[in-house]
Amino acid sequence: xxxxxxxxxxxxxxxxxxxxxxxxxxxxxxxxxxxxxxxxxxxxxxxxxxxxxxxxxxxxxxxxxxxxxxxxxxxxxxxxxxxxxxxxxxxxxxxxxxxxxxxxxxxxxxxxxxxxxxxxxxxxxxxxxxxxxxxxxxxx
Amino acid sequence: xxxxxxxxxxxxxxxxxxxxxxxxxxxxxxxxxxxxxxxxxxxxxxxxxxxxxxxxxxxxxxxxxxxxxxxxxxxxxxxxxxxxxxxxxxxxxxxxxxxxxxxxxxxxxxxxxxxxxxxxxxxxxxxxxxxxxxxxxxxx
DNA sequence: AATTATTTTAGAACAATTCTACACTGGGCT
DNA sequence: AGCCCAGTGTAGAATTGTTCTAAAATAATT
Ligand SMILES: [Mn+2]
Ligand SMILES: [Mn+2]
Ligand SMILES: [Zn+2]
Ligand SMILES: [Zn+2]
Numbered sequence: 001x002x003x004x005x006x007x008x009x010x011x012x013x014x015x016x017x018x019x020x021x022x023x024x025x026x027x028x029x030x031x032x033x034x035x036x037x038x039x040x041x042x043x044x045x046x047x048x049x050x051x052x053x054x055x056x057x058x059x060x061x062x063x064x065x066x067x068x069x070x071x072x073x074x075x076x077x078x079x080x081x082x083x084x085x086x087x088x089x090x091x092x093x094x095x096x097x098x099x100x101x102x103x104x105x106x107x108x109x110x111x112x113x114x115x116x117x118x119x120x121x122x123x124x125x126x127x128x129x130x131x132x133x134x135x136x137x138x139x140x
Numbered sequence: 141x142x143x144x145x146x147x148x149x150x151x152x153x154x155x156x157x158x159x160x161x162x163x164x165x166x167x168x169x170x171x172x173x174x175x176x177x178x179x180x181x182x183x184x185x186x187x188x189x190x191x192x193x194x195x196x197x198x199x200x201x202x203x204x205x206x207x208x209x210x211x212x213x214x215x216x217x218x219x220x221x222x223x224x225x226x227x228x229x230x231x232x233x234x235x236x237x238x239x240x241x242x243x244x245x246x247x248x249x250x251x252x253x254x255x256x257x258x259x260x261x262x263x264x265x266x267x268x269x270x271x272x273x274x275x276x277x278x279x280x
Numbered sequence: 281a282a283t284t285a286t287t288t289t290a291g292a293a294c295a296a297t298t299c300t301a302c303a304c305t306g307g308g309c310t
Numbered sequence: 311a312g313c314c315c316a317g318t319g320t321a322g323a324a325t326t327g328t329t330c331t332a333a334a335a336t337a338a339t340t
Contacts, residue, residue, distance in 0.1 A: 015305090015318060035297080050320045055297065074217055074328080075296060089251070092260070100251060107264065108246040111229070117270035120232070124247065124264050130257030155287065155337085175328080190289045195328065214297080215327060 010064030020047045021057045025067070030082040032070065032097040038079075070097070072125060087124035089132075096132045100124070150204030160187045161197045165207070170222040172210065172237040178219075210237070212265060227264035229272075236272045240264070 003022040007014045024041045025031060033041070035054050042049045058079050061067035070078040072090050078097060087100040105124055113119050143162040147154045164181045165171060173181070175194050182189045198219050201207035210218040212230050218237060227240040245264055253259050 013306095013317070017319070052298085052321075053319055056319080059298095071214055072211060074211055074214065077214055077296080091257070104249050104251070106246075106248040108248070109244050110266065111240060111244070113268065113270075114272070117231070117268050117272065119266055120269050121267045122264065123267065124262065126250065126259055127261045127263065128253065128257050129260050130253075132254070132257065153286075153337090157288070192290075192329085193288055196288080199329095217327080 006064070006066050010060075010066065012060055012064055017047075017049055017053050018057055018060075020045075020049065021054065022061070025061075025079075025081050030080070030099055032078050032080050032099075034076055034078060072097070085121070087126070089126045089128055091128045091130070091132045093129065094132060098132060100126065146204070146206050150200075150206065152200055152204055157187075157189050157193050158197055158200070160185075160189065161194065162201070162206075165201075165219075165221050170220070170239055172218050172220050172239075174216055174218060212237070225261070227266070229266045229268055231268045231270070231272045233269065234271060238272060240266065 001009075003019065003026055004014050006026075007018060007022070012018060021038060021042065024038065024045060024047075025033070035051065035058055038058065039049070039051050039054050042054070058067060062069050062079070065083060068080040068083045070080050070088065072078060072088070073095070076095065080097075082099055084102060086102040087105055089098040089100055091097075107122060107124070110119075110122065141149075143159065143166055144154050146166075147158060147162070152158060161178060161182065164178065164185060164187075165173070175191065175198055178198065179189070179191050179194050182194070198207060202209050202219070205223060208220040208223045210220050210228065212218065212228070213235070216235070220237075222239055225242040227242065227245055229238040229240055231237075247262060247264070250259075250262065
């Protein structure tokens with residue numbers, strides 16, 4: 001679904017900053033970014049945008065359901081362009097985050113939700129040490 | 141294992157504050173606490189301890205392996221007296237955290253760790269809405 | 281007792297995020 | 311075109327959990 005449609009569906013006006021930031025994020029590739037990453041991406045792309053607007057826009061995208069907030073680290077919030085149910089491989093030293101497709105893991109024995117409560121999400125985080133893909137290998 | 145033994149094993153001197161804070165935490169009940177919770181518990185128990193010491197002590201306990209750090213929320217770090225492999229039921233509105241025994245969940249289809257990387261932990265968080273146990277029910 | 285190492289602490293510093301309060305835009309209306 | 315106004319964008323201040331600093335207190339060692 002094109003960004004403009006998604007914004008409209010979510011009741012967000014298609015403003016220049018939203019289109020610019022959305023364009024950086026929703027290019028078909030699944031991304032895991034921090035607000036700072038987005039600010040850097042914008043700067044490199046020649047988009048002038050304040051950090052406050054980056055935060056506002058990311059939060060609006062989350063509220064609109066076109067971005068997902070991922071919490072893995074106390075001092076860094078990740079935003080995930082993959083809003084489907086899925087899990088994560090987290091490389092703690094580098095901060096790299098990789099998707100694990102939701103249907104590639106099977107979780108058995110989930111407790112039943114008690115009365116008055118609902119399961120909103122089941123999230124699996126595989127915390128890794130070491131490096132995600134051999135960085136700095138001979139094939140460079 | 142008694143606290144004194146654990147501290148010694150971890151190379152931590154059995155100082156008054158460590159004994160006091162450890163005594164509050166390791167009483168046989170599994171607890172999920174924040175630094176602020178611990179400061180409050182200490183105050184109520186008549187233990188005079190600075191917040192800096194609470195943080196120092198909790199971090200030392202984590203480094204010593206007798207406490208586990210749990211990250212579920214950007215602005216609140218939980219410390220868990222249950223250091224075994226297990227999972228969590230997190231009630232987002234109240235902040236309540238309940239243990240799910242590690243062997244009550246079965247996770248199938250875990251990807252193999254790539255070369256140069258190791259799986260440090262597999263953590264499942266079941267995010268719940270609603271209330272953990274009917275609080276404010278007629279039976280009060 | 282003197283010396284040295286460790287612990288404890290108050291308060292400053294830090295950093296990610298949010299808030300505030302004002303300036304700017306842009307589309308609807310005349 | 312010119313006005314209006316709700317919505318948008320922003321700088322900079324505020325917030326807040328945590329860490330750092332640097333000094334005081336305490337404990338161990340000689
Ligand atoms: Mn923060
Ligand atoms: Mn914080
Ligand atoms: Zn993802
Ligand atoms: Zn636990």
